[in-house]
Amino acid sequence: MAAPGFQLGGLKAWWVWALAVTFVIYLFSVQTGYSIVNPQIQKSVSLSVTQVAAIAATYTWVFAISQFFGGALLDRLGAHKVLPVSIALVTIGVFIFANASSYTMLIVSQFVMALGACTGFVGAGYIGGQWFGMAKFSLMFGLVQFCASLSSAFSVNALQFALNELPWRELFNYVGVFGIVLTLLGFIYLRNPTPVESSESDGFGRFVSSVLGALLEVAKVPHVWISALICSALFGSLLAAGVVWTPKLMLTLGASLETAALSASLLWLGLALGCLVLPAMSDRTHRRKPLIIVGCLVQLACAAVLLYVPGIPVPLAMVINFVFGFANSAHMLTFSSAADVVPPQLIGTSAAFVNGLAFIAGGFMIAAPGARVVSGEAAGLSEHSLALAEYAAEPLLIALAVALILAMIMRESYPHITTSGKESDHVQSQSAAS
Structure with a gap:
């Protein structure tokens, strides 16, 4: 109260x-x-x-x-x-x-x-x-x-x-x-x-x-680790795309420098809008897992279309970047899913645990495409070639695929709703112990 x-x-x-x-x-x-x-x-x-x-x-x-x-x-x-x-x-x-x-x-x-x-x-x-x-x-x-x-x-x-x-x-x-x-x-x-x-x-x-x-208590819950790893893969992919990969890719598609920068901003705008929609959908449907799975699938599809469908017009590629960002908002549900399975007095700890791992992973994932751009250019790939963009994007695709697999094997965590419409703390405590 x-x-x-x-x-x-x-x-x-x-x-x-x-x-x-x-x-x-x-x-x-x-x-x-x-x-x-x-x-x-x-x-x-x-x-x-x-x-x-x-x-x-x-x-x-x-x-x-x-x-x-x-x-x-x-x-x-x-x-x-x-x-x-x-x-x-x-x-x-x-x-x-x-x-x-x-x-x-x-x-x-x-x-x-x-x-x-x-x-x-x-x-x-x-x-x-x-x-x-x-x-x-x-x-x-x-x-x-x-x-x-x-x-x-x-x-x-x-x-x-x-x-x-x-x-x-x-x-x-x-x-x-x-x-x-x-x-x-x-x-x-x-x-x-x-x-x-x-x-x-x-x-x-x-x-x-x-x-x-408190940290140890949260770290003992396997579901928190699964949620954190999914969040790391999804948000790390967005960071890598926004900082390194998307501008490079858009230049290979014929976009100007200004348009390439705008395309990176569209990722964040898509994420912003998705954060208004997906958490609300999760609460209305009383489900986390299906929306996380769909988010992973949509991001994989967007990345695949941008990389492997030839001749995509720049405006369509910009729309796909926006959709990628929108679907990436599924990573916010991993915070909710981690909070679902710990006692209410540990929600701050669970959120920090998930965010901490995501932040560390994000740093590595930003570095990975950049490093592959450098190694690809050293191997003779043209600076603005699609082949270089595909080579740089491989870590992102792998991370998204891993996130999808984890999302499919994770359990549904949405708290039990009693007939009075209130969450059952007893169920949450049981979940935390499992």
Whole structure:
């Protein structure tokens, strides 16, 4: 039950959820910003190419490692003791970044930002489950991804426009000021509807033990691993397609550089729309598995058509990219499926576990097509040839095929619905033990 005066799904719930989603958009924009201002940073701080890459790698690996603990912290301490501090850390990192005068300061900025960012996406999903009830968890998490996908599609252009008007240091100081405002709002409003009973009074050692125990409890459930591997394959494929493969492929089909970039954005737009549709369909049909299977099949079909059907017009290829992104929204159901089989007090941990594996896999899958492009060119394949695009896409096709096989063997996890229309926690606990 919610605390007195707090209604699950009411105006207060939407306000708290909106703040959590604003944090997600904020940190996504900051992440995108680094990739855009790389040339200016390299020039103003006198960095080598290796140092620029090391700065990006610092953020990636610190985020990936701390991601696993972020969800457990939310489950143990609640939103009020975790999310405002996370926003503050990202904001501090932004100010260090904007005023960095050395390579060391830039490394520190990425480390601090990554520590704060690790609870962003998972935290917004956690807020949805807490303030709207577990029956709405899938739908609300889908809405989080919808907002994140839209920000990914448009933040590059918005930041590029801003950089044309302002020096990069001034721009990121303004971004930091926005973070201060968001931090203050977070400390005032971001909280669970009811206080979370934590083990802080038992001492730091016992608290750390409880966090690790939550991770271990989630990791013991085989279905969580299956969900995480499917999510890793699907979302990793989207990242690889958006960053490396789709622009290359569109150029081989005769698209201009601008059209190739737009086609990559269509992947994110398709994902955004799919996140509005598929979670809602899952809740209406009381099924996860069929929609995940269909999502895998559609993505495989789209990739196969783009690669192996000759003479596809560029406009049709752009539509297929959009459909690929739409079908990729099936990966959001893996978060719901993992949450279905753990106790309600571990939904944050399960979401972080799935997202952590997906993030790590995404990094490898982004690198795989890029590496194969380099090796293909070294083997004599033309830079803009279809043969090179096919060669680069093989890891994506394999990952999607593996995801399809896993989706077909996974069990249906949608929670049992009682005659009163409420989810049975007893069934969820039984599922977690199985």
